[in-house]
Amino acid sequence: MISPERCSCIVSASLVKEVQVNPAAESQRDGSWGCSGLLLHPRRRLVLCHGQTFFPFLRRPKRNLGRRPFLLPGAFHSDLQIQVQFPGTSSSTQPELAMSLASNDTGALNSESEPRNLDCRPRLSSLTPGQAKAKRSSPAEMLMVFSCQEFGDIFRTLFSKSDKWYFYSEDKNQEVHGEPLDLAWFALLWCPGWVDGGSVCGEEALRYVRSESLSKGQPLFSCASPFASFCSEIFMNTLSQGIVSNLAGERNALILTDARCLPGTEGGGVYIRSQHLYYLAGLIVAPLCWKANDWVGLTLVCSITCILETMRRILNGFEIFGPPTLTAPGSHRLTRLLGTAALLESNRVWGSGVIVSPRLIITCRHVLDRAPSVRVKIQSDSNSCLALKGRVVFATKETSPYDVAVVELDEDLSSIEIPTIASDFKTGIISSNARNNNGGATYPHLNFSLPITVLWPVLSAYNQTRDVAVFEGLNRGSKHLRALWRLQGSTSVPQRSKL
Template sequence: MKASDVADRARVMAVLVRVQGPDPKGLKMRGHAFHLRENGITTLSLSGLLLPPSLAGSISIYSAQEGRGDGLVVTIASAVESFTIAKQRLPVDHQEAAPELIPGAAIDILLDVGKSEATAWHRAQLLSIVDVSISSAALKALGRSLNGSTDYGSWELGWMLSPMDSSLQNSGVNFIQRGVAGAHQSSMSTKVAFLWVPGLDVKGMLPINVSREQKKGDFLFAMGSPFGILSPSHFLNSVSVGAIANVCSQNSRPSLFVADIRCLPGMEGGPVFDQDKSLIGIVSPPLRQKNTNTEIQIVIPWDSICASCRDLKKNREEDVFQNPAKGLNETLSSSVGKAASSVVLITVGNEAWASGLVINDCGLVLTNAHLFDPWRFRRHSREEYVGPSSSQLVREETGHNDNPVIKDGHSGMVYKGYKRIRVRLNLDAPFRWSDAKVVYISRGPLDIALLQLESIPRGIHLIIPDFICPAQGSRVHAIGHGPFGPQSDVSPFFSSGVVTKVVTSKSTLLEYQSGDEALPVMLQTTAAVYPGMSGGAIINAVNGRMIALITSNVRHAGGATLPHLNFSLPCAVLKPVFDFAEKKADKSVLEKLDKHDTLLSSIWALVPPPQPTPRSRLPLDDLKVNDGKGSRFAKFLSERSGGEVNDDLMPLLKGKLPRNMPSKL
């Protein structure tokens, strides 16, 4: 089904929610990405889902109200909570009593019915604010794993454009601006608000199905109003499409979705549908990382919202998020699912972790060298090759590292402070762990390393490489362990995009396998790549085969990370590694990859390739020297250089030294 068909159905159910009220000190707008403020009145907006009678009847909060035939809207509680009486903002497990708005506050909704704004706005009443406990528990567990697995800054709930000020933790907008660590862990919640719209006739709305079989990689369609209150005529019911990146489950039922979809502030509360126009859930504010601009979009499942409304006293956070990975790989298409099963998680001590790929049935794992030797790659890109063209963008290796020390079993080199290497295999839950040892770490320009598993379980899945690089615009998936590290039980992160650029090279390092032909040496995609995905795979979306090894994304000089601009090593470059894994070649083929190559190094340092310095040559006949030793030496050079002599050798041949030649003492 086309996205336009889903849009026609979604437009009937998606609404713009406007919340406004007195705010003489400007406190209500703080913590929100955008607002309007005039004459002491602050106006906020977000999106909402207008429920047809087929869904509204299942909400116990609504069925107890008079005027059941009127409209019912569900949205995210953040903006609404800002205008409730202060005592009702205190953390509670669940709230049954109808919360009260502060005097002078009001809530309105705008329907996309093709009418003018003056006739389309409807006044709404706040019925209840409910914590979707199943989703909140999954979000807290996810937040703990994120904050415990990264050195790039803690994670919080809220939009990147929203100011995050710790001094506001006791103000009314605690949903947006509190972090997930320490004492503020309890504020990591997925609260929703139910709004009753008296006089709004929804009896003519068609029934809507609820999607029951959400799978990783499934199509997502979101509709909402980003920055809606700033200009409803421009932003009402905008569309975004993407895919499910991961699923957090309780008792085999989804409790939270991680979405590979681009949403903007104001879209929270908007409905999310599958390709069959069935309702999946509503958009939540994303998880965002301090010190970068990384956002991970969250979707609250509709079933979780209904479960919290049916039993407001039930709260089993301890049973949530135990095995979210069970069966997830099988939910992907068979080819992509098998590729995801070959993606492993690698830990080095307690600090470093990244992804890897199983490449043979003997337990050989391919990953990135910077996981074990981080400073070598950073030194090359920042010291040797940094120039004006690279001053704004720097490749950022996407593995977590605290300078571990490893022994390279291939070369005998020892890296300071040996730490235990463990590999978590992505098989059926529970996950299986195996110790591993280093087989090879590249000392050349290619960011690759090989590990050997010490125990090889049955049913191990191998990655299947495709040595033909796809063309620009080809659809791809990125699969790796993303920001979800060893402290979580989440299976590999899944994102989608297209190939944006293929960089080729005639590097001397690759002559033995390519001859005079240029090989693809770098692949760029728009698929989101986050810290922890180093060593993961770029997969062809059509056949599920690996086309490249993920190495890095980009960090701007200002500190912002750009996950949708990333780099990977094409399989065409990695063919010697796969030949070694299949025992088609010995270790000598790996030794050739250790050679220094200025051209490849410059490509991966994001700088122009070095240009040879042109040197003028003079014919030998122009030399005015006597026939002696000097002339015989000049003749020798002429024969070696095709009858020409470099002009910088002229003084030596004429028996003269330049005045500015430095001397060696």
């Protein structure tokens, strides 16, 4: 079995002339133009990483880049130097690898940079088999940089500039504002001088899962290197855990996850685990994103299924991997609860709610925007969307310490499995993020929740009596409770730190 840590790597790019003139510039350039990567196949020494790392080294400005499915090495600066840092060492023999480009794609290459009389085949000469000194890093040769069309299509649909989406990268600490579709590009590299693959990772290729079989709520893991080559002895191949937050696009080309990722992890792998084995699900493309001025705490991942299919089309059916080794990961407990989440829309405000009975939904007061009724959308188990209407039967006053409201649907829900409060619904509903009113910063990963132990008694009473007066107790609260919700201390004497 290949573990995520043993097949992950760091890819850095620089210009040879810069390194020769000023050796100190190498680390600066590597730190700025670097990303995470994956050793796709140890025997073939093939590395897959994010393509945006190489765009600063294009020989000509990026014009009409979206019209080209891929670029060959001739499109980039002749002094481009690529270095790949691996986690382990050993030695083995060298294979020969020749891959021919699909004939219908050759015309889409960068004709300004590629002479017409060149054979449009990334061909690797065989090296003499034998022993070689083990290395922790190896020079790499670029085979191609290519765009994943399925990911680009859904990305263009969901993240339009008019909605003020911004994506940040490690490069120069600036947002990918002018060309957000650069996120859909990936690079295939070859490391002819690295001979550690056989013993470090074994001879088998990575296992991967078909993206169509993924489902929301599945646990997943990421293995990548924050800040790329910066302090790799500390950050290299850092693990993070989360779930599949959502899926979109053809063959689930876009995967959203709440796994914590940082700049430099672009190109790193995201995995699911089944039967004690890890299966590659996709590559990280955007660890940080903002909508307007609000940070969205989700990471964008491109499906490995779509990436591999794009490579097959370009390489004339050349198979780096065989068929997916896991096609049905199985169901998960969290997936069963997805049907209990509702989307509520009132006026121009929208938010989430939780179905607690066949007709009742609890949500936050601020989601309703003082509207007497709301539109409700619920995704059932069959992936069909139910569109319903509901009326607001109760909403707490603005002076209440509880930001909560109750919506009653016009009809019963028969196809939704209601959670059992004692076993499934153990905490409550999210009320808000934490916000620093002095500095204006919002912390999306620090959330306030309304305890279900407070809400459930009055919800049960209303189900029995249909008397709205049972909710009035939520409008009353002690001074101590109000202070807690405002993060105000109960003592007037500041506490000294003992650190």
